[in-house]
Amino acid sequence: MLNAKNIQKDFPIFANRKKNGPFIYLDTGATSQKPKTVIDAVSRFYETTNANIHRGIYKLADEATTAYEDVRTKVAKFLNASSSSEIVFTGNTNEAINLVATGWAKKFLQKGDVVVITDMEHHANVIPWQRLRDEIGIVLYFLPLDQDYRLDYQALLSANIDLKKVKLVSIVHGSNVLGTINPIGEIVAFLKKEGIQAKVLVDAAQTVPHMKIDVQMLNCDFLAFSSHKMLGPSGVGVLWAKKELLEVMDPLFVGSHMVGKVTKEKTDFADVPDKFEVGTGKLEAVVGLGAAISYLESIGMDAVENHDKKLVKHGLKLFQQEKDFTLYGPKTEDNRLAIFSFAINGIHPHDIAQILDQSGICVRSGNHCAQTLMSILGTFATTRASCYIYNEESDLTTLFKKLINAKKMLRV
Amino acid sequence: MSNKLYSDIIMDHWKLPRNYGALSSPDIDIEELNPLCGDKIHLTVVLSNSTISNLLFTSYSCVIAKAASSIFFDSIKGKHIDEIKKITEEAFLSLLPPNYISGRTKCALLPYKAIQKGIQAYETRSSI
Numbered sequence: 222m223l224n225a226k227n228i229q230k231d232f233p234i235f236a237n238r239k240k241n242g243p244f245i246y247l248d249t250g251a252t253s254q255k256p257k258t259v260i261d262a263v264s265r266f267y268e269t270t271n272a273n274i275h276r277g278i279y280k281l282a283d284e285a286t287t288a289y290e291d292v293r294t295k296v297a298k299f300l301n302a303s304s305s306s307e308i309v310f311t312g313n314t315n316e317a318i319n320l321v322a323t324g325w326a327k328k329f330l331q332k333g334d335v336v337v338i339t340d341m342e343h344h345a346n347v348i349p350w351q352r353l354r355d356e357i358g359i360v361l362y363f364l365p366l367d368q369d370y371r372l373d374y375q376a377l378l379s380a381n382i383d384l385k386k387v388k389l390v391s392i393v394h395g396s397n398v399l400g401t402i403n404p405i406g407e408i409v410a411f412l413k414k415e416g417i418q419a420k421v422l423v424d425a426a427q428t429v430p431h432m433k434i435d436v437q438m439l440n441c442d443f444l445a446f447s448s449h450k451m452l453g454p455s456g457v458g459v460l461w462a463k464k465e466l467l468e469v470m471d472p473l474f475v476g477s478h479m480v481g482k483v484t485k486e487k488t489d490f491a492d493v494p495d496k497f498e499v500g501t502g503k504l505e506a507v508v509g510l511g512a513a514i515s516y517l518e519s520i521g522m523d524a525v526e527n528h529d530k531k532l533v534k535h536g537l538k539l540f541q542q543e544k545d546f547t548l549y550g551p552k553t554e555d556n557r558l559a560i561f562s563f564a565i566n567g568i569h570p571h572d573i574a575q576i577l578d579q580s581g582i583c584v585r586s587g588n589h590c591a592q593t594l595m596s597i598l599g600t601f602a603t604t605r606a607s608c609y610i611y612n613e614e615s616d617l618t619t620l621f622k623k624l625i626n627a628k629k630m631l632r633v
Numbered sequence: 634m635s636n637k638l639y640s641d642i643i644m645d646h647w648k649l650p651r652n653y654g655a656l657s658s659p660d661i662d663i664e665e666l667n668p669l670c671g672d673k674i675h676l677t678v679v680l681s682n683s684t685i686s687n688l689l690f691t692s693y694s695c696v697i698a699k700a701a702s703s704i705f706f707d708s709i710k711g712k713h714i715d716e717i718k719k720i721t722e723e724a725f726l727s728l729l730p731p732n733y734i735s736g737r738t739k740c741a742l743l744p745y746k747a748i749q750k751g752i753q754a755y756e757t758r759s760s761i
Contacts, residue, residue, distance in 0.1 A: 569695035571670060571740060575638060587670055601671025630639075631696065633648050 223520060223528040225613040231256040231516075232611055243581035245616045250397050250560055250607030251585055252449050253430065255513075259452055262512035263505045270508075273501055275478065289504060292511035293494070299514050300444070301435040302461050309460040309467070309497040310507055314426040315345040316473070317445035317460035318391070320497065321422055322349035324470035325443075326389055332358035335387040337419070339364040339372055339403075340597045341396045344590040346424045350391065360386070366597065370399045370551050374408050378415065387419045395427035398589045398605065399550040400533070400560035402428065409440045420466070426450055427558060430609070431529050433522040436461055448506060453513035457506035460497075467493040474499040525610055532559035535614040536606075539621045545628065549598050559608035561617075562589070565624065568631050570604040576627040582620055638737065639696065640730045646700035651707045654689040661755050665747035672698045672740055676706070676747045680755070684713045690744070697737050701729055702744035714752045720745075 229235040232254045238244035246254060272285040290305075297305040311317040326336065336350050340363050354361045362382050367373045372392070377384070390412060395402045409421055422443040425434060430451035436444055443462045449455035462470070472479055472490065476499045481489035490496045517525060533554050540548040540561065549562045565573060570586035577584055586604045588595045595601055606620055661678035672694040679687040688706055692699045708728055709717055725745045726738070 569670075569672070571672075571695040571697070571737065575737070592668075601668065631647070 223524045223610060225528070225611055228520075229611045231258070233257055233260065235611065238581075245580075245582045245612075245619060247606035247608060247612065247616060247620060248583045248585050249430075249450070249609040249612075250427065250589070250605060252455065253452050253609055254611060255452055255454070255509075256516050258516050259454065259509050259512045263454060263509045266505045266508045271504070274504065275495075285504065288511075289502060289507050292507045292514075295511050295514050296459055296461075299434075299518075300429075300461055301437050303437065304464060306492070306494050307461055307464050307467065309462070309494045310502060311445075311458045311460050311497075312456060312503070313447045313449070313458035314424060314445045315458075317443075317458050318345050318422070318424065319349050320460055320470070320473045321391075321443050321445075321462070322353055323473055324497075325420075325466060326350075326353055326359075327357060328469075328471055330357065330359055330388050333360065333383075333386060335360045335362055335382050335389075337362045337364060337377060337387055337390045337392075339392055340366050341370075341372065341399055341401060341594050342393050342591065343397055343424065343426070344592070345426070346391055346393060346422075347593055362387075363593070364392075366399075369553065370396075370401055370549065371556075372401065372403050372408075374403075374411060377417070384415065384417050387417050389422060390417075390419045391422040391424070393424040393427070395425070395431070395558045395560075396550075396594075397427050397560065397607075398562045398591050398594055398603065400558040400562075401551055402556040402558060404556065405439045405441060427560070430517075430525075431558060432526040442466060448510040448513065451513055452516055454506040454509035457503040457510055464493065467497070470497075472497050472499065476500055478502075520610065528610055529559045529608070530554065532608045532612060532614065532617065533557050536561050536608075536617050539617055542621075543625070546624065549603055559612075560605065561607075562603040562605040564600060564603055565628055567633070568628060570602045572631055573604045573624065573627055576630065577620070577623055580619070580623050582623060584620070637731070642704075642730045643696060643700040646703035647696045650690075650692075650699055650703035652689050652703070652710070653691060655691060656687060656689050661748075661751040663747050663751035663754065665743055665750065667698075667739060667743060670695070670740075672743055674698060674702050674743055674747055676702075676744070676751060678748075678751060680714070683715070685710050685717075690747075694743065695737075695740050697740040698743045701741040702747075704729060705744045706748075709748065714755070717748060718752060 234254050270284050270288050272282040274286040274289045293308045294305045296308045336359050350361050353359050365373050365376050405423055420442040423441045425444050425446045429446040445460050447458040479491050479496050479499045481491050545566045547564045551557050574584050574586035584604055584606045587602050656677040659677035660680040664675045666673045674692040676690045690702050
């Protein structure tokens with residue numbers, strides 16, 4: 222059983238912020254806080270192991286290379302990938318999806334081919350496909366939501382598109398707004414059963430931090446996530462893809478480090494995954510990501526997931542109490558992250574977030590980089606509380622109490 | 634409430650906004666929207682010799698956008714549009730109670746943007 226109060230002691234920011242008043246951090250959906258072990262790993266790299274990688278012959282350079290490549294192996298194991306050469310370090314999830322859009326889809330799809338996404342996507346998994354539509358004329362289809370904010374993926378069968386031309390299905394695993402967890406394995410099986418020969422890309426930015434992910438069990442073809450949402454440093458993300466796909470994909474950026482033989486006339490690219498990592502890598506961020514994985518593994522991803530479930534249960538119970546509070550997201554506990562996007566009748570999300578800040582509560586208000594979803598929800602913006610291993614049920618209870626106060630303060 | 638952003642002045646203008654409503658047959662009729670958050674104000678202005686003789690506004694917005702609109706629009710009644718055009722963003726913001734978190738500046742600027750766009754549209758129409 223995970224004890225959030227004890228977990229907080231591992232994160233320096235909580236003690237530091239609490240010196241000046243209450244501090245309840247409910248914005249992990251935007252970025253996670255960092256344990257001391259991750260912060261120390263980054264500093265320690267620069268204090269003891271800093272050199273450029275894959276280049277030097279001297280001992281320090283070798284140690285730096287090992288530190289970096291060990292994390293690649295660690296990530297592969299964390300995802301149950303069949304090989305560490307299936308792990309590409311990118312800048313973040315956005316960049317990983319762009320790599321698939323430009324390096325694979327733009328190369329192999331043609332005008333009239335269909336890319337399927339959903340109505341609950343983050344802009345990271347909308348805009349690259351809109352650009353592809355504008356550049357090469359793919360058809361972009363958005364799978365709808367049902368009344369419970371779950372994905373109606375079966376709607377694909379009655380959509381006005383040629384199913385034989387569906388070449389890519391790119392889906393968010395866990396919605397950063399609704400908290401809905403989409404059944405990827407079930408969706409992949411559905412596609413196969415219906416003879417839809419599409420590759421599947423999973424945006425796992427909100428799920429890799431929160432549960433055990435097994436890319437072989439999910440049976441997808443590409444998966445992307447970010448370090449900074451799972452206790453790691455910002456600036457690095459991961460694209461996992463099946464090796465045979467990486468081998469035929471084009472890199473996003475070209476230049477140094479990702480090459481083999483270079484002449485004035487011609488350049489050969491390096492083997493995967495180096496082909497996709499241009500220039501000097503995100504050295505300290507990768508090392509920090511390794512430390513983040515170690516920290517999560519010391520807790521156990523089952524414990525992390527069970528903690529989430531406790532918070533989901535508690536949050537749903539709270540939001541059911543106020544009929545003036547609209548909760549955008551499933552009202553049932555199964556397949557749901559501890560992310561609560563809501564509106565209070567007559568009160569703007571900006572004001573809610575500002576007033577909560579007076580009590581040291583950090584939530585996000587806005588469109589959460591999901592404007593296409595906001596228009597489906599019939600609003601421009603919501604307030605969002607998102608939880609992680611350092612949140613207790615009492616954080617949500619306090620949030621709720623302060624929301625009631627905010628309603629009283631601002632009601633005209 | 635100890636937070637200075639929601640001062641008594643701001644809350645007063647939020648709960649009892651001045652010049653709230655809509656004019657019929659206005660010379661300036663403009664809607665300004667921030668699509669990132671949904672803050673929206675609708676401004677109607679009647680001019681007399683290019684001077685604001687009357688204005689009313691409505692808003693669907695956060696506290697700051699509505700209060701800033703109420704405070705600012707009250708202050709420009711009777712002003713010539715050339716004078717209003719010369720008001721900089723800094724000068725506008727200095728009319729409002731202090732203690733901004735920079736994240737709310739866009740909310741506060743909504744009425745400023747509305748009148749500047751409204752004047753521009755009016756002058757474009759008048760010159761045709």
